[in-house]
Amino acid sequence: AQSVAQPEDQVNVAEGNPLTVKCTYSVSGNPYLFWYVQYPNRGLQFLLKYITGDNLVKGSYGFEAEFNKSQTSFHLKKPSALVSDSALYFCAVRGISYNTDKLIFGTGTRLQVFP
Amino acid sequence: SQTIHQWPATLVQPVGSPLSLECTVEGTSNPNLYWYRQAAGRGLQLLFYSVGIGQISSEVPQNLSASRPQDRQFILSSKKLLLSDSGFYLCAWSGWRGASTDTQYFGPGTRLTVL
Numbered sequence: 001a002q003s004v005a006q007p008e009d010q011v012n013v014a015e016g017n018p019l020t021v022k023c024t025y026s027v028s029g030n031p032y033l034f035w036y037v038q039y040p041n042r043g044l045q046f047l048l049k050y051i052t053g054d055n056l057v058k059g060s061y062g063f064e065a066e067f068n069k070s071q072t073s074f075h076l077k078k079p080s081a082l083v084s085d086s087a088l089y090f091c092a093v094r095g096i097s098y099n100t101d102k103l104i105f106g107t108g109t110r111l112q113v114f115p
Numbered sequence: 116s117q118t119i120h121q122w123p124a125t126l127v128q129p130v131g132s133p134l135s136l137e138c139t140v141e142g143t144s145n146p147n148l149y150w151y152r153q154a155a156g157r158g159l160q161l162l163f164y165s166v167g168i169g170q171i172s173s174e175v176p177q178n179l180s181a182s183r184p185q186d187r188q189f190i191l192s193s194k195k196l197l198l199s200d201s202g203f204y205l206c207a208w209s210g211w212r213g214a215s216t217d218t219q220y221f222g223p224g225t226r227l228t229v230l
Contacts, residue, residue, distance in 0.1 A: 036221075042223060042224065043121075043205055043222050043223045044159075044221040046218050046220060046221075088157075102161060103161075103219060105158065107158045108157050
């Protein structure tokens with residue numbers, strides 16, 4: 001069965017420092033991986049996705065993610081964190097073997113950026 | 116461009132009362148549509164998805180039902196609400212092709228409190 005894990009409930013980082021939000025996955029076949037961000041009482045906003053090609057994917061708001069097949073990881077990164085990046089981040093995976101368009105979400109990681 | 120609407124934004128209902136939440140999408144045709152529930156501000160649970168008018172798939176048997184009376188309209192209903200139905204309900208859409216690479220885009224959500 002396909003699954004995705006976000007091992008950290010919360011990540012704290014000082015403004016201006018680099019940030020990493022971790023995600024690992026388990027799926028048969030090639031994985032399609034997504035990152036979303038959720039601000040309080042709002043819907044999820046799409047940040048970026050990995051389908052194929054370059055392992056470093058660039059997305060919205062200066063975020064990027066690195067796909068690592070050998071470690072089955074898709075960590076979200078940003079070189080310099082902003083206070084406004086504080087939010088809940090979700091990693092999601094869809095396995096190529098599935099016919100239906102369903103995403104499996106991680107439990108989320110709360111990012112807190114301190115001024 | 117495509118937009119997705121949900122209403123109402125917030126709802127407080129007594130136990131045993133009926134429920135109707137509406138989701139509409141603009142700017143696209145034949146979208147795949149989804150209902151998710153988010154409890155305690157964390158994990159997302161897929162409730163229903165639809166690949167076309169009148170076509171509904173249920174992921175989790177429960178007190179809720181879904182309908183798709185028009186191509187871009189998706190309704191979540193209940194005949195009698197339970198306390199456990201409280202949560203943040205999110206509607207999402209993705210491209211009509213149903214390809215695994217398609218991104219799901221989320222609406223702003225409805226906060227439901229059952230008292």
